[in-house]
Amino acid sequence: MNPPFDVAAIKSDFPIFEEKMRGGKRLVFLDSGATSQKPWAVINAERDFYTKHNAAVHRGSYYLAEQASAAYEGARQSVADFLSVDSDEVIFTKSATEGLNLLATSFERSAGQLGIRAGDEIVVSELEHHANLLPWQQLAKRTGAVLKWFSMNLDGSLDLTNIDEVITEKTKVVAITHQSNVLGSVPDLPPIIAAAHAVGARFVLDACQSIPHMPVDVRAMGVDFLTFSGHKAAGPTGIGVVWGRAELLNQMEPYLYGGSMIESVTMTDSTWAAIPRRFEAGVPNMAQAVGLEAALKYLSNIGLPNIHSWEMTLTEYALRGLQEIEGVRVLGPQSMQARGGVISFVVDGLHPHDVGQVMDQYGVAVRTGHHCAWPLIRKLGVVGTTRASFYLYNDLSDVDVLLESVIGARDYFRKR
Amino acid sequence: MNPPFDVAAIKSDFPIFEEKMRGGKRLVFLDSGATSQKPWAVINAERDFYTKHNAAVHRGSYYLAEQASAAYEGARQSVADFLSVDSDEVIFTKSATEGLNLLATSFERSAGQLGIRAGDEIVVSELEHHANLLPWQQLAKRTGAVLKWFSMNLDGSLDLTNIDEVITEKTKVVAITHQSNVLGSVPDLPPIIAAAHAVGARFVLDACQSIPHMPVDVRAMGVDFLTFSGHKAAGPTGIGVVWGRAELLNQMEPYLYGGSMIESVTMTDSTWAAIPRRFEAGVPNMAQAVGLEAALKYLSNIGLPNIHSWEMTLTEYALRGLQEIEGVRVLGPQSMQARGGVISFVVDGLHPHDVGQVMDQYGVAVRTGHHCAWPLIRKLGVVGTTRASFYLYNDLSDVDVLLESVIGARDYFRKR
Amino acid sequence: MELDSLYQEVILDHYKKPHNKGLPVGEIQVHHVNPNCGDEITLSLSIKDGVVEDLIWDGVGCSISQASASIMSDLVNGKSVAQAGVALREFTELMQSKGNISGDEEVLEDAIALAGVSKFPARVKCALLSWMAFKDAAIQNGAEI
Amino acid sequence: MELDSLYQEVILDHYKKPHNKGLPVGEIQVHHVNPNCGDEITLSLSIKDGVVEDLIWDGVGCSISQASASIMSDLVNGKSVAQAGVALREFTELMQSKGNISGDEEVLEDAIALAGVSKFPARVKCALLSWMAFKDAAIQNGAEI
Numbered sequence A, B: 001m002n003p004p005f006d007v008a009a010i011k012s013d014f015p016i017f018e019e020k021m022r023g024g025k026r027l028v029f030l031d032s033g034a035t036s037q038k039p040w041a042v043i044n045a046e047r048d049f050y051t052k053h054n055a056a057v058h059r060g061s062y063y064l065a066e067q068a069s070a071a072y073e074g075a076r077q078s079v080a081d082f083l084s085v086d087s088d089e090v091i092f093t094k095s096a097t098e099g100l101n102l103l104a105t106s107f108e109r110s111a112g113q114l115g116i117r118a119g120d121e122i123v124v125s126e127l128e129h130h131a132n133l134l135p136w137q138q139l140a141k142r143t144g145a146v147l148k149w150f151s152m153n154l155d156g157s158l159d160l161t162n163i164d165e166v167i168t169e170k171t172k173v174v175a176i177t178h179q180s181n182v183l184g185s186v187p188d189l190p191p192i193i194a195a196a197h198a199v200g201a202r203f204v205l206d207a208c209q210s211i212p213h214m215p216v217d218v219r220a221m222g223v224d225f226l227t228f229s230g231h232k233a234a235g236p237t238g239i240g241v242v243w244g245r246a247e248l249l250n251q252m253e254p255y256l257y258g259g260s261m262i263e264s265v266t267m268t269d270s271t272w273a274a275i276p277r278r279f280e281a282g283v284p285n286m287a288q289a290v291g292l293e294a295a296l297k298y299l300s301n302i303g304l305p306n307i308h309s310w311e312m313t314l315t316e317y318a319l320r321g322l323q324e325i326e327g328v329r330v331l332g333p334q335s336m337q338a339r340g341g342v343i344s345f346v347v348d349g350l351h352p353h354d355v356g357q358v359m360d361q362y363g364v365a366v367r368t369g370h371h372c373a374w375p376l377i378r379k380l381g382v383v384g385t386t387r388a389s390f391y392l393y394n395d396l397s398d399v400d401v402l403l404e405s406v407i408g409a410r411d412y413f414r415k416r
Numbered sequence C, D: 001m002e003l004d005s006l007y008q009e010v011i012l013d014h015y016k017k018p019h020n021k022g023l024p025v026g027e028i029q030v031h032h033v034n035p036n037c038g039d040e041i042t043l044s045l046s047i048k049d050g051v052v053e054d055l056i057w058d059g060v061g062c063s064i065s066q067a068s069a070s071i072m073s074d075l076v077n078g079k080s081v082a083q084a085g086v087a088l089r090e091f092t093e094l095m096q097s098k099g100n101i102s103g104d105e106e107v108l109e110d111a112i113a114l115a116g117v118s119k120f121p122a123r124v125k126c127a128l129l130s131w132m133a134f135k136d137a138a139i140q141n142g143a144e145i
């Protein structure tokens, strides 16, 4: 159970851990699945951009504008290096949510094979976060396409027995999460990606819960598009990434229209710039891109394999602990097989809100409720869950407080 | 010519002015029309959010989540106070560009009177920045609606002689800028707004170039929607605002789909949360909202009327100076009538890029080119302009360097 | 413990044995949801001669939302629309007080037990859910509240 | 003055009296735009027996883009596709060098006068515009370049 890096040193890189919670308690932050904390490296990178390089990128030939453009395009290159892809294929968005909406709308507007039309089929799963369900659901409604999905088994895996009915010759897009944000389960994607490609469909990976936590080889996985949010990866709020294969992005229509994404414009007609600019209208979120770069470098320095293995250690310790508490039921995967560092549970007879409220008294930050995944929650037959999620700054004592606080919550209501 | 506030003190609030430009020159920043510089108050507000309050808003009931929600909703309230509107009517976007796309797409998706259908008419003007042209142009293409526009006169005003032909019973939306980002001209909006409302059309104000610089009374103007970007208002990158009248926003369809904007969700159907949440899917740009709040408070403390009057002083001084330089031609309005703090000019026989390059040697940051307003540039019959734009941190010596550098540019190429 | 100010005895009693909970039967039924957490309430009532009657509700949610619904139903059933309106406004104000006021027991009866909720901003919406549903139903029944 | 390294005499000469500028006449014409600044170029050429011929261009733009087009047209007209390709790659590398290399005058001839551009990142695209148009036109004419 020795961490592969100095967790105490890591924790001290994150200033928020100096704050006191309710009742003077220290912060036990177990909600990184919702958003992660930020190290000084990221905060300072944003500050440095504002104090040293700030100007509108791509729009001026003066010294500061050159600096700003170099910083922004340098950030793009760093993201590309992190993903081992070409920098032209990296599009900055404000969030994964925007990234998924961008893809759905761009498919809708695109011509030919990439376009989505009435009768086409779009495939998702019951695991999805609303951000990877609603853009496709609403796209289907607008176009007359048909939304299909893989059902979830109660262990958090996907039911692939009917894969041939779900993915058919009519399928145009398959969009699935790399890891459930509620249960931590990792669906078996290779057969799904293979089936999608076998019928000429595009595979979109919602990598929100994976990219920050483990090495992901997008080329080896064979996905066509991927999206994630910076704020869950130790980066700033207000930045996300879409990666897509250049030969596809090059054929796709823009999402946002405005400055810097055009080739030429008249009152009645316009043509578009090459990728990635085509998908980045307006003065971009420059400082946030630079902050994300700092975050990815920070994570890379520690090493994604190390981060992942430490999270697995924490998860296993927490999972065992929770499973041993009488009155507590862990949902989804019960073992360390095919799962990441997220655990959902319920306490008998208690509403998750009440559980979370007592845990808060211990300084424990967990999320309670439906976690923006209502179909999954309904499938589980619960009103919501309490969810603990881990990141590189957590240590075993955080898990100890977690377990103590869950028992505390159970007992608080029992004895009254 | 005495400034209504201590400009030197203001300048020292903005750390970037300590940086040295090419050749060790001080920064003469005259590109605030593209993006403004940031005071410490804004940089520190973002830092404080990350170091003290960071958590996902609206999604947790733990202490930090409460803090984050209070910070984010407090920022919304501050923007509402700044605009003298209700906080429910304030939607955070990533930029004005996103705001204008949001409105165009939301009209497209909305039912009834607010929807845009084939045969409906949309009105813009030749003054528009691409961000307030392309979303409407493309909306028209998608829906079969007709795009119409007011022509620009060479003095930068709009030709309203045919207003009855431009705005008709078929007009659904009129979207016009409050001030040209190229020429600084302020179009005569009251008759246009009146004509729009007379036929039941909605008026959208692109307030990018006004909100940061002058008091704007949106209620008195009678506009229905307004949008601006934080980064031009001394605020962070990655944040913008849409304001809209609640009774309209309440009837409109969402733009981005995802978490936090729903009321309920099944695999096949969804209903939407009330405004403003309906328009804010995903974990929002929290730190940037807080940064924008700090920026607007900073500007309010100095006073928008003071800022505006000082910019007018600078503009008048620069306008006179430029008009007196032989070989230089100011474009657009030649007087202080109906204009803001933006001046475009050309130097005889020189391409704006070459002019700007020489000015850069003097430490002067100006923008050159088409300023994301190609139709306007074509109308002027030039290949581009050199543009100086002013803000609260500029002083008269900045203008002196501007004039000196323009003469320097002219002479550099003359003597060779 | 700070928590006890939130989870008052009265609240847990109402939570365990909610009053007027059952299948709403009135013609006009309202359904409200707290999208943050998924709490739901369905509610019906009738208004006869300016008096609130037959308020029945059903729902799922945390102890705060369930107890608040139960307390509210006791409080407004049988009251005049005017009196119920006073309670509604006073309760809303109490919830938004961030712990700065303690509420008038004359007006709010058991509902003052919920005063502690106002110190936990994330829970205010839980407590208000049923009250907003009541207000909505009253308006749909033609009351001015 | 740093500026003089950008605006070499040769550049201003080509800018004032551009070579091979006129109405492109070939069957295959390419039109390239620099969306940042609006610079435009139209270009045609023919390839006979592996040799670039009849390169004519027209366009609007700053001194750098115009001079670069003029210099490029002198350089590649009459050269074999292979030689032109070498120059194209060498010139591209020079532009991306951030001032770290000075270019081979044997290969680049007058184009080495543009070396100073590489220290001004915002101007690199100006200098490259015509070269990219040339590349595109050569490919459309069936050349492997």
Ligand SMILES: Cc1ncc(COP(=O)(O)O)c(C=O)c1O
Binding pocket: A258, A259, A281, A282, A283, A284, B033, B034, B095, B096, B097, B098, B129, B131, B132, B177, B179, B180, B181, B206, B208, B209, B229, B231, B372
């Ligand atoms: C008048 C006007 N409208 C819209 C925009 C677009 O703003 P942004 O690029 O911040 O989205 C700008 C600035 O670029 C502008 O000047």
Ligand SMILES: Cc1ncc(COP(=O)(O)O)c(C=O)c1O
Binding pocket: A033, A034, A095, A096, A097, A098, A129, A131, A132, A177, A179, A180, A181, A206, A208, A209, A229, A231, A372, B259, B281, B282, B283, B284
């Ligand atoms: C699996 C998954 N997809 C998508 C999202 C949406 O990310 P964001 O809210 O940052 O846009 C999240 C997190 O909220 C998530 O966990």
